[in-house]
Amino acid sequence: MSPLEPALDLFLAHVRVEKGLAENSVEAYGRDLRRYVEHLDRLGIPAWERVSRAEIQAHLAELVQAGLSPRSQARALSAIRSLHKLLFAEKLTAGDPSDEVESPRPGRKLPSLLSVEEVERLLAAPDVRRPAGLRDRAMLEVLYATGLRVSELVSLELNDVNLETRVLLARGKGNKERLVPVGAPAAEATRAYLAYARERLLRGRRSKDLFVTPRGARLTRQGFAKLLDRYARQAGIRRKISPHKLRHSFATHLLAGGADLRAVQEMLGHADVSTTQIYTHVDRTHARRLHERFHPRA
Template sequence: MDLLIDNFTHFLAVEKGLAANTLESYQRDLVMYVSYLRDQGIEQIEQTSRAHIVGYLMMLQEKGRATATLSRNMASIRAFYQFLVRDKYLDKDPSIHLETPKIEKRLPKVLTIDEVERLLEGPPLHHPAGIRDKAMLELLYATGIRVSELVNLNLGDVNLEMGFLKCMGKGSKERIIPLGKIAIEIVRQYMETGRPRLFKGKTETALFLNHLGKRISRQGFWKIIKKYAQQANIRTEITPHTLRHSFATHLLENGADLRSVQEMLGHADISTTQIYTHVTRTRIKDVYAKTHPRA
């Protein structure tokens, strides 16, 4: 079964052109599913049935996994079985007609403008890593790009003279995003004084480097944002996407149109962007309740 997973991920990479992070997600889900099957005494994929899939999902549910996790696992398993039938490894697909768990849409957590200001003021500018951290945080809030897109930026992806960056989003779709003056200034400072001190003389093209002179990882950035959030005494739950959510919400609160925000975020469907309109309405209600004398 392990070989079948390898064949499937190879198919996704070569024929579907999926990104590395997506491939890892599929593989992780399927390795867990196969491990469950082996615990049930199943060693051949031909032995699996609808009951095994349902049992696996119930096991995840009993462990307290979120609905989104169950839904993603169901999607991975369904795609796997479709591949197996298509390539004649199986005669029939046991995942057909299984319902995907409905995901409860939760409003994203966003920072107030004051919290963003405190977060962005945290990195010390007398140290190359501090300049890098400041540039990364400013760039995230200025553009709303995903953390994976941020750490994958190369030197040639940023044009400070013209004031824009280009990044490769989901589905290998490239988009161009404008940069504000503050982001341009700190990224220029990082490229002129911070990055040369982190660079170890190798042929590394990554924009943001770690202390070894290599491309900084998503996990590395996650530690960075958590550190500065704690320093800024921010009580809002911070995730790697918090600045992306805050970027979109603050734009809409200040009059940006939904289509422009959709394009900058790289959403294929505008319904995904519309979640931020709910956030702004909720925030307006909170402000009204706290400030109106007769609320």
């Protein structure tokens, strides 16, 4: 038995009896702390008095490498702190080495995205022989070409898009305006929609909105999300797709291609560049997965 084990039993009895913790909470403490004790045993630590801040930090680093979530890491550190606090209070150690160990920061969830090949299949899904298909193809192309929010896409007006200079005016959060470049395929798809489909959808009605329905109204966010879901299934994309995934894909693919972070920030309409930096993490994560999968010495 580990020489550290008796103190662990003392702690678990303390939280069960003195703190009155539920049994599942006690078991969770036990799992976290047994893993910690195993770590200290591997390091050859013979007594709690010999544990320092360095050993605790090394254990937290092990948890990161094992793939534990930031929430699980924080829970483990909480258990370790409680244990050392009790040992110090009971005068079993001269100090508390966990005192200056910082809690792991909760990680931001990385946005999921489509591969370039999946985007190509999605863009090709609408039937451009129909007016609605031409509209949908133009909307998908513009969304992927510009990284607009879906609310910005459906609220575009005719005068917001200049197909000659290939620039559009987006109105973002707080009605803040920004100019966003439009790629050639998106401009061409929009031109085809305007030349043939829009008037047929309107059937003589008048509208200032760029993307319209046969009732003469603008397409809603919910309506576009349903269309996107249908086209994703047609394209053979099995997982759930949202308009925001195309925005994520736009940003990540741009940065992967070498685009400047500040330029991508401006195109997305982010007030703070730290919001945009999440996409650099996505790109690095994707690159790491590819390396682990294909490199012979990964």
